[in-house]
Amino acid sequence: MTAGVAPEPAAGRSPVRGLVAASHPAPALAVTVLAGLLAAAQGLSPGRAALVVAAVLAGQLSIGWSNDLVDLSRDRRAGRLDKPLVTGAGSERVVRLACAGAVVACVGLSLALGTVAGLLHLGCVASAWAYNLGLKATVWSWVPYALSFGGLTAVVTWADGEAPPWWWPVGAALLGVGAHLLNVLPDLDDDAATGVRGLPHRLGPRRIAPVAGAVLVAASAVVLVGAGPPTAVAVAAAACVLVLAVVVVRGSGRLPFLAAIAIALADAALLVVAR
Numbered sequence: 001m002t003a004g005v006a007p008e009p010a011a012g013r014s015p016v017r018g019l020v021a022a023s024h025p026a027p028a029l030a031v032t033v034l035a036g037l038l039a040a041a042q043g044l045s046p047g048r049a050a051l052v053v054a055a056v057l058a059g060q061l062s063i064g065w066s067n068d069l070v071d072l073s074r075d076r077r078a079g080r081l082d083k084p085l086v087t088g089a090g091s092e093r094v095v096r097l098a099c100a101g102a103v104v105a106c107v108g109l110s111l112a113l114g115t116v117a118g119l120l121h122l123g124c125v126a127s128a129w130a131y132n133l134g135l136k137a138t139v140w141s142w143v144p145y146a147l148s149f150g151g152l153t154a155v156v157t158w159a160d161g162e163a164p165p166w167w168w169p170v171g172a173a174l175l176g177v178g179a180h181l182l183n184v185l186p187d188l189d190d191d192a193a194t195g196v197r198g199l200p201h202r203l204g205p206r207r208i209a210p211v212a213g214a215v216l217v218a219a220s221a222v223v224l225v226g227a228g229p230p231t232a233v234a235v236a237a238a239a240c241v242l243v244l245a246v247v248v249v250r251g252s253g254r255l256p257f258l259a260a261i262a263i264a265l266a267d268a269a270l271l272v273v274a275r
């Protein structure tokens, strides 16, 4: 496809497939599953847990769809063939309508969680929209991730009428920042071509993985200190994370990225299990 030229609508395209692809399904699903795991760890009733998951899913869909809508002209210029609105696999009008529906659903479902939990969740979603609307191109690109992921833990506990233990939001915020650094890694060239310079772009390709590794190790340390698991579990988890961190810093090719993902997964599991 010629960069900068809007494509003809693809013949026989599936609006549903385009919608799903434009929603950033993998991160949307990951955050929704994390919310469900947190809800289970908090011991929410099945009804409350389902409400939390539904509110978070609606918020994630609004974030994913708005991201592709806001980025559309930039993605066209970069010739992003992974973007359904660029290739014509999705319809801009359908995504706009779906995004508006997701916002309405997110507001309703969030407020059904109660005033504190509902407003907190809307704040998390607003912070992610701020990323989409411009913060992603600034040195502050990591802040929405820290606020939204940290805040999500408080949404879940306030849905149960209590504040989270300090290490839930702190650990989750660090996890969010690590996720941001790694998420940008595959897009560095496209972003550079369109002038997006968030924190990861300023760090540069060689420093992203080590910095992400350090942030994820810090997240693990916070969770271990906060949860205070039995010594054997703490030593095993710390050893596992440190070995992975060495791979992040010293490995080559895709290995650092995969090791950093493994630390993120271990952190998420610790965050949930150790509660």
Ligand SMILES: CC(C)=CCC/C(C)=C/CC/C(C)=C/COP(=O)(O)OP(=O)(O)O
Pocket: 024, 027, 031, 059, 063, 064, 067, 071, 124, 125, 127, 128, 131, 136, 144, 145, 148, 149, 152, 184, 187
């Ligand atoms: C709990 C909660 C509300 C968390 C959400 C936090 C957050 C800031 C999410 C942003 C997700 C997103 C659409 C990233 C795409 O980034 P991109 O535009 O850099 O990547 P792309 O070009 O591949 O779409």
